[in-house]
Amino acid sequence: MAFRNRSDAGRRLAKALSSYKGRHVVVLALPRGGVPVAAEVAAALDAPLDLILVxxxxxxxxxxxxxxxxxxxxxxxxxxxxxxxxxxxxxxxxxxxxxxxxxxxxxxxxxxxIGERARAEIAGQVVIVIDDGIATGATTRAALQAIRNRKPKELVLAVPVAPRDTITQLRQEVDALICLETPELFGAIGYFYQDFRQVSDEEVVATLKRFPIKGATSVS
Structure with missing residues (x-):
């Protein structure tokens, strides 16, 4: 197994993304599983954390x-x-x-x-999209297309694990892509985590409270 849990995967992704610190980065997580991963990256990059609902x-x-x-x-x-x-x-x-x-x-x-929570500004920012892993890439592709429509300066996809062929297909959707593990034999995302328990709604809400959006506009 490649990762102890989602937080471990997030810390390892943060190291791979360290060059983005100080570059007006916005971190977008795919809930629910992507939120604990993205939280580690947002903390390390001192970046706002928001969601892309797909x-x-x-x-x-x-x-x-x-x-x-x-x-x-x-x-x-x-x-x-x-x-x-x-x-x-x-x-x-x-x-x-x-x-x-x-x-x-x-x-x-x-x-x-989200409720009345302010949303992170996307236009003109370096946007890093994070999930806990990718299987077929269908939901990820939809999310990336939606974000691209909001005119980010740079669109980055960062995930701990995904099949090699899926990563190859998704590269054309982004400006940069980081994937820590691209196994030949994939099966399912959970196979690569020691602890892959389901992330609760409460955990998502609590995590977002730790990363309030400062000076943001309200965006749907």
């Missing part, structure tokens, strides 16, 4: 299989995996129903995690 849209008969993803925003961004949709026989109505369910979960998380 949800996988799973095939109705195989929820773990991504047929798309949706990202929060004034106009939610939807990414569809047409190949998976067609191979799974998912109808347009079924996709729309799954999309609506994930959008509702994003809204729940936005109210719970």
């Amino acid at each position: 949800r996988k849209i799973g095939v109705p008969t195989q929820p773990e299989l991504a047929m798309g993803a949706v990202v929060d925003g004034i106009a939610p961004i939807v990414v569809r995996n047409q190949e998976v949709i067609e191979l799974s026989g998912t109808t347009a109505d079924e996709f729309d129903a799954a999309y609506a369910e994930e959008l509702a979960e994003i809204e729940r998380r936005r109210q719970l995690y």
Whole structure:
């Protein structure tokens, strides 16, 4: 196993990202699992920590299989995996129903995690996107596309572990990419952690309280 827990992975990522300190960095975490990882990076870089709310849209008969993803925003961004949709026989109505369910979960998380909290400014900043790992890359790709639309100066993806082919595909979405482990045999993200217990809503809220956004504007 590569990492003791998410905090350990975050500290190791922070070392790999040390050159970004003092460069007007904003750290964005994918909740929930990405938050403890990102917190270590934000602390080390003395950077604001915020969230990018994105949800996988799973095939109705195989929820773990991504047929798309949706990202929060004034106009939610939807990414569809047409190949998976067609191979799974998912109808347009079924996709729309799954999309609506994930959008509702994003809204729940936005109210719970963010509420009236000020949001970090993205435009013109060096934005580092962090998760606890990547499998297929569907949700990550959607998140990166949404952030790119908000005009960051530089877009960086940093994760502890991901399959090599997924990393190759995601490089074209960002200006820089750091991944500590790219195993040939992947399986699942949890295989690379000694402790991969689920991160609770309460932990996300508590972590964000440690990183208040200073001098920020309110952004959806």
